[in-house]
Amino acid sequence: MNAERAFTSAGAAMVSLALAAGIAGCDRHAAPDGEAAAPPAQTETPSTPSATQAPAVSEGVAAQVAMMDKNGDGSIGADEHAAGAGNMFATMDADHDGTVTAAEMDAAQAAFKGDKRMSSADKIKTIDGNADGTLSREEHEAGSQAMFAKMDADGDGRLTPAEMQAGHDKTMGK
Template sequence: MNSPSPPRNAFCTLLMIAGISLPLYANASDEMAKKMDSNGDGKVSAAEHAAAAKAMFARMDADKDGSVTAAEMDASHAAMKKDGQATDSEMSSADKIKTIDADGDGKLSAAEHEAGSKSMFGKMDSDMDGSVSEAEMKAGHKSMMGKKTDK
Protein backbone atom coordinates (compact mmCIF):
# COMPACT_ATOMS: atom_id res chain seq x y z
CA MET A 1 0.00 0.00 0.00
CA ASN A 2 1.40 3.37 -0.96
CA SER A 3 1.25 6.10 1.61
CA PRO A 4 0.01 9.50 0.49
CA SER A 5 2.57 12.12 -0.41
CA PRO A 6 3.34 14.50 2.42
CA PRO A 7 1.75 17.93 2.22
CA ARG A 8 3.69 20.69 0.49
CA ASN A 9 4.64 22.19 3.84
CA ALA A 10 6.13 18.92 5.08
CA PHE A 11 9.67 20.27 4.92
CA CYS A 12 8.62 23.27 6.98
CA THR A 13 7.17 20.91 9.52
CA LEU A 14 10.28 18.76 9.54
CA LEU A 15 12.32 21.86 10.13
CA MET A 16 10.19 22.75 13.12
CA ILE A 17 10.22 19.24 14.55
CA ALA A 18 13.72 18.14 13.80
CA GLY A 19 15.58 21.39 14.28
CA ILE A 20 14.35 21.54 15.09
CA SER A 21 11.75 22.92 17.24
CA LEU A 22 14.28 25.61 17.97
CA PRO A 23 13.31 29.25 17.45
CA LEU A 24 12.17 30.16 13.96
CA TYR A 25 12.44 33.92 13.88
CA ALA A 26 14.93 36.46 12.59
CA ASN A 27 18.46 35.09 12.90
CA ALA A 28 17.18 31.79 14.32
CA SER A 29 18.94 29.81 11.61
CA ASP A 30 22.23 31.32 12.79
CA GLU A 31 21.45 30.31 16.36
CA MET A 32 20.40 26.81 15.31
CA ALA A 33 23.55 26.30 13.28
CA LYS A 34 25.73 27.44 16.16
CA LYS A 35 23.95 25.17 18.63
CA MET A 36 24.24 22.15 16.36
CA ASP A 37 27.83 22.85 15.24
CA SER A 38 29.52 20.86 18.00
CA ASN A 39 33.02 21.06 16.52
CA GLY A 40 32.83 24.79 15.78
CA ASP A 41 33.82 24.52 12.12
CA GLY A 42 31.00 26.80 10.96
CA LYS A 43 29.01 23.99 9.33
CA VAL A 44 26.56 21.40 10.59
CA SER A 45 27.47 17.90 9.46
CA ALA A 46 24.92 15.15 8.99
CA ALA A 47 26.19 13.57 12.23
CA GLU A 48 25.84 16.85 14.17
CA HIS A 49 22.36 17.36 12.74
CA ALA A 50 21.35 13.80 13.63
CA ALA A 51 22.71 14.23 17.17
CA ALA A 52 20.75 17.47 17.63
CA ALA A 53 17.58 15.82 16.33
CA LYS A 54 18.08 12.83 18.65
CA ALA A 55 18.59 15.16 21.63
CA MET A 56 15.46 17.12 20.72
CA PHE A 57 13.43 13.92 20.48
CA ALA A 58 14.74 12.80 23.89
CA ARG A 59 13.72 16.16 25.41
CA MET A 60 10.24 15.95 23.89
CA ASP A 61 9.67 12.30 24.92
CA ALA A 62 8.83 13.21 28.50
CA ASP A 63 7.54 9.78 29.54
CA LYS A 64 10.44 8.01 27.78
CA ASP A 65 8.16 5.55 25.98
CA GLY A 66 9.89 6.01 22.61
CA SER A 67 7.23 8.22 21.05
CA VAL A 68 6.21 11.86 21.17
CA THR A 69 2.57 12.88 21.44
CA ALA A 70 1.15 16.28 20.64
CA ALA A 71 0.83 16.92 24.39
CA GLU A 72 4.52 16.15 24.91
CA MET A 73 5.49 18.41 22.02
CA ASP A 74 3.28 21.18 23.41
CA ALA A 75 4.95 20.79 26.82
CA SER A 76 8.39 20.93 25.21
CA HIS A 77 7.47 24.12 23.38
CA ALA A 78 6.10 25.62 26.60
CA ALA A 79 9.37 24.80 28.38
CA MET A 80 11.33 26.43 25.56
CA LYS A 81 9.21 29.57 25.84
CA LYS A 82 9.75 29.57 29.60
CA ASP A 83 13.50 29.46 28.94
CA GLY A 84 13.16 32.53 26.72
CA GLN A 85 13.23 30.73 23.37
CA ALA A 86 10.64 31.62 20.78
CA THR A 87 8.87 28.85 18.93
CA ASP A 88 6.92 28.89 15.70
CA SER A 89 3.29 28.27 16.51
CA GLU A 90 1.68 28.53 13.08
CA MET A 91 0.98 24.81 13.09
CA SER A 92 -0.34 22.72 15.94
CA SER A 93 1.83 20.00 17.39
CA ALA A 94 -0.70 17.41 16.20
CA ASP A 95 -0.41 18.73 12.65
CA LYS A 96 3.41 18.72 12.85
CA ILE A 97 3.34 15.09 13.92
CA LYS A 98 0.76 14.14 11.30
CA THR A 99 3.05 15.40 8.55
CA ILE A 100 5.72 12.75 9.21
CA ASP A 101 3.69 10.14 11.10
CA ALA A 102 4.34 7.26 8.69
CA ASP A 103 2.13 4.73 10.47
CA GLY A 104 -0.68 7.20 11.19
CA ASP A 105 -0.90 6.40 14.90
CA GLY A 106 -0.99 10.06 15.94
CA LYS A 107 2.39 10.07 17.61
CA LEU A 108 5.94 10.46 16.45
CA SER A 109 8.25 7.48 16.91
CA ALA A 110 12.01 7.86 17.18
CA ALA A 111 12.34 6.20 13.75
CA GLU A 112 9.83 8.58 12.15
CA HIS A 113 11.59 11.55 13.73
CA GLU A 114 14.98 10.30 12.57
CA ALA A 115 13.75 9.72 9.02
CA GLY A 116 12.18 13.18 8.89
CA SER A 117 15.35 14.78 10.20
CA LYS A 118 17.51 12.94 7.68
CA SER A 119 15.23 13.98 4.83
CA MET A 120 15.27 17.59 5.99
CA PHE A 121 19.07 17.61 6.16
CA GLY A 122 19.33 16.26 2.63
CA LYS A 123 17.05 18.97 1.31
CA MET A 124 18.91 21.74 3.12
CA ASP A 125 22.35 20.55 1.92
CA SER A 126 21.94 22.36 -1.38
CA ASP A 127 25.55 21.95 -2.50
CA MET A 128 25.51 18.29 -1.43
CA ASP A 129 28.82 18.53 0.41
CA GLY A 130 27.59 16.57 3.43
CA SER A 131 27.17 19.61 5.66
CA VAL A 132 24.81 22.54 6.04
CA SER A 133 26.26 26.01 6.33
CA GLU A 134 24.52 28.89 8.07
CA ALA A 135 23.71 30.25 4.60
CA GLU A 136 22.10 26.95 3.56
CA MET A 137 20.13 26.82 6.81
CA LYS A 138 19.01 30.42 6.32
CA ALA A 139 18.04 29.72 2.71
CA GLY A 140 16.19 26.57 3.79
CA HIS A 141 14.21 28.52 6.34
CA LYS A 142 13.40 31.24 3.86
CA SER A 143 12.42 28.77 1.16
CA MET A 144 10.42 26.40 3.31
CA MET A 145 8.94 28.83 5.77
CA GLY A 146 8.13 31.52 3.25
CA LYS A 147 9.45 33.98 5.78
CA LYS A 148 12.41 36.23 6.08
CA THR A 149 15.07 34.87 8.38
CA ASP A 150 17.26 37.92 8.33
CA LYS A 151 16.61 41.51 9.27
Protein backbone atom coordinates in the same frame (compact mmCIF):
# COMPACT_ATOMS: atom_id res chain seq x y z
CA MET B 1 20.64 17.89 28.77
CA ASN B 2 17.58 19.73 29.99
CA ALA B 3 15.80 22.35 27.92
CA GLU B 4 16.76 25.30 30.14
CA ARG B 5 20.46 24.38 30.11
CA ALA B 6 20.45 23.82 26.33
CA PHE B 7 18.73 27.15 25.73
CA THR B 8 21.17 28.92 28.07
CA SER B 9 24.14 27.42 26.20
CA ALA B 10 22.65 28.50 22.89
CA GLY B 11 22.05 32.00 24.28
CA ALA B 12 25.66 32.23 25.43
CA ALA B 13 26.86 31.16 22.00
CA MET B 14 24.67 33.80 20.32
CA VAL B 15 26.01 36.50 22.66
CA SER B 16 29.58 35.41 21.84
CA LEU B 17 28.81 35.61 18.12
CA ALA B 18 27.26 39.05 18.53
CA LEU B 19 30.30 40.29 20.44
CA ALA B 20 32.67 38.86 17.83
CA ALA B 21 30.70 40.50 15.05
CA GLY B 22 30.73 43.82 16.89
CA ILE B 23 34.48 43.67 17.46
CA ALA B 24 35.14 42.65 13.86
CA GLY B 25 33.15 45.64 12.69
CA CYS B 26 35.23 48.17 14.66
CA ASP B 27 37.46 50.52 12.71
CA ARG B 28 40.86 49.99 14.29
CA HIS B 29 42.71 52.27 11.92
CA ALA B 30 43.36 55.64 13.52
CA ALA B 31 44.15 58.65 11.40
CA PRO B 32 47.84 59.65 11.32
CA ASP B 33 49.18 62.26 13.76
CA GLY B 34 46.06 62.27 15.93
CA GLU B 35 43.82 63.62 13.17
CA ALA B 36 40.17 62.69 13.28
CA ALA B 37 39.46 59.58 11.27
CA ALA B 38 37.14 59.98 8.33
CA PRO B 39 33.83 58.20 8.76
CA PRO B 40 33.49 55.02 6.75
CA ALA B 41 32.05 55.43 3.27
CA GLN B 42 28.32 54.89 3.17
CA THR B 43 27.08 52.33 0.72
CA GLU B 44 23.54 52.20 -0.46
CA THR B 45 21.67 49.15 0.78
CA PRO B 46 18.83 47.91 -1.38
CA SER B 47 15.48 48.17 0.37
CA THR B 48 14.46 44.68 -0.70
CA PRO B 49 16.73 41.64 -0.82
CA SER B 50 17.55 40.25 -4.23
CA ALA B 51 16.59 36.72 -5.18
CA THR B 52 20.22 35.63 -4.78
CA GLN B 53 20.63 36.89 -1.22
CA ALA B 54 20.39 34.34 1.57
CA PRO B 55 17.45 34.73 3.95
CA ALA B 56 18.09 36.45 7.25
CA VAL B 57 18.78 33.85 9.92
CA SER B 58 16.26 33.88 12.78
CA GLU B 59 17.24 33.61 16.44
CA GLY B 60 15.70 30.13 16.54
CA VAL B 61 17.83 28.83 13.66
CA ALA B 62 20.92 30.54 15.09
CA ALA B 63 20.27 28.78 18.41
CA GLN B 64 19.87 25.44 16.62
CA VAL B 65 23.16 25.94 14.80
CA ALA B 66 24.91 26.91 18.04
CA MET B 67 23.58 23.79 19.79
CA MET B 68 24.43 21.37 16.98
CA ASP B 69 27.76 22.75 15.73
CA LYS B 70 30.03 20.62 17.90
CA ASN B 71 33.22 21.27 15.88
CA GLY B 72 32.65 25.03 15.76
CA ASP B 73 33.02 25.43 12.00
CA GLY B 74 29.79 27.42 11.59
CA SER B 75 27.97 24.69 9.68
CA ILE B 76 26.22 21.44 10.56
CA GLY B 77 27.32 18.07 9.18
CA ALA B 78 24.95 15.13 8.84
CA ASP B 79 26.37 13.54 12.00
CA GLU B 80 25.92 16.76 14.00
CA HIS B 81 22.38 17.14 12.65
CA ALA B 82 21.51 13.54 13.55
CA ALA B 83 22.92 13.95 17.06
CA GLY B 84 21.00 17.23 17.52
CA ALA B 85 17.79 15.62 16.29
CA GLY B 86 18.30 12.71 18.69
CA ASN B 87 18.82 15.11 21.58
CA MET B 88 15.72 17.07 20.57
CA PHE B 89 13.65 13.87 20.44
CA ALA B 90 14.85 12.92 23.94
CA THR B 91 13.95 16.41 25.17
CA MET B 92 10.50 16.34 23.57
CA ASP B 93 9.69 12.83 24.88
CA ALA B 94 8.83 14.16 28.32
CA ASP B 95 7.25 10.93 29.60
CA HIS B 96 10.06 8.77 28.13
CA ASP B 97 7.68 6.37 26.41
CA GLY B 98 9.53 6.43 23.08
CA THR B 99 6.96 8.60 21.29
CA VAL B 100 6.36 12.33 21.01
CA THR B 101 2.84 13.74 21.04
CA ALA B 102 1.76 17.17 19.82
CA ALA B 103 1.43 18.29 23.46
CA GLU B 104 5.00 17.20 24.23
CA MET B 105 6.26 18.95 21.11
CA ASP B 106 4.32 22.10 22.05
CA ALA B 107 5.98 22.15 25.48
CA ALA B 108 9.47 21.67 24.02
CA GLN B 109 8.88 24.30 21.34
CA ALA B 110 7.81 26.78 24.03
CA ALA B 111 10.92 26.04 26.12
CA PHE B 112 13.22 26.50 23.11
CA LYS B 113 11.24 29.38 21.60
CA GLY B 114 10.72 27.22 18.51
CA ASP B 115 9.22 28.16 15.18
CA LYS B 116 5.45 28.57 15.57
CA ARG B 117 4.54 29.04 11.91
CA MET B 118 3.32 25.43 11.81
CA SER B 119 1.43 23.65 14.59
CA SER B 120 3.07 20.72 16.35
CA ALA B 121 0.31 18.45 15.07
CA ASP B 122 1.06 19.53 11.48
CA LYS B 123 4.81 19.07 12.03
CA ILE B 124 4.13 15.53 13.24
CA LYS B 125 1.90 14.79 10.23
CA THR B 126 4.72 15.62 7.81
CA ILE B 127 6.87 12.69 9.06
CA ASP B 128 4.37 10.39 10.84
CA GLY B 129 4.87 7.26 8.74
CA ASN B 130 2.11 5.20 10.34
CA ALA B 131 -0.30 8.15 10.73
CA ASP B 132 -0.98 7.48 14.42
CA GLY B 133 -0.61 11.14 15.41
CA THR B 134 2.63 10.62 17.35
CA LEU B 135 6.28 10.33 16.39
CA SER B 136 8.41 7.34 17.20
CA ARG B 137 12.17 7.75 17.49
CA GLU B 138 12.54 5.98 14.12
CA GLU B 139 10.04 8.30 12.40
CA HIS B 140 11.82 11.32 13.86
CA GLU B 141 15.24 10.05 12.71
CA ALA B 142 13.97 9.34 9.18
CA GLY B 143 12.27 12.74 9.01
CA SER B 144 15.41 14.45 10.25
CA GLN B 145 17.55 12.72 7.61
CA ALA B 146 15.09 13.66 4.87
CA MET B 147 14.98 17.28 6.07
CA PHE B 148 18.80 17.45 6.13
CA ALA B 149 18.93 16.24 2.52
CA LYS B 150 16.30 18.81 1.44
CA MET B 151 18.04 21.69 3.22
CA ASP B 152 21.54 20.87 1.87
CA ALA B 153 21.01 23.07 -1.20
CA ASP B 154 24.57 22.82 -2.51
CA GLY B 155 24.89 19.09 -1.78
CA ASP B 156 28.15 19.46 0.16
CA GLY B 157 26.99 17.40 3.15
CA ARG B 158 26.92 20.44 5.46
CA LEU B 159 24.19 22.90 6.38
CA THR B 160 24.98 26.58 6.68
CA PRO B 161 22.72 28.75 8.83
CA ALA B 162 21.30 30.23 5.60
CA GLU B 163 20.48 26.75 4.24
CA MET B 164 18.77 25.84 7.51
CA GLN B 165 16.77 29.07 7.47
CA ALA B 166 15.73 28.59 3.84
CA GLY B 167 14.68 25.00 4.61
CA HIS B 168 12.61 26.07 7.60
CA ASP B 169 11.01 28.88 5.61
CA LYS B 170 10.12 26.53 2.76
CA THR B 171 8.74 23.82 5.05
CA MET B 172 6.81 26.07 7.43
CA GLY B 173 5.82 28.89 5.13
CA LYS B 174 7.36 32.30 5.16
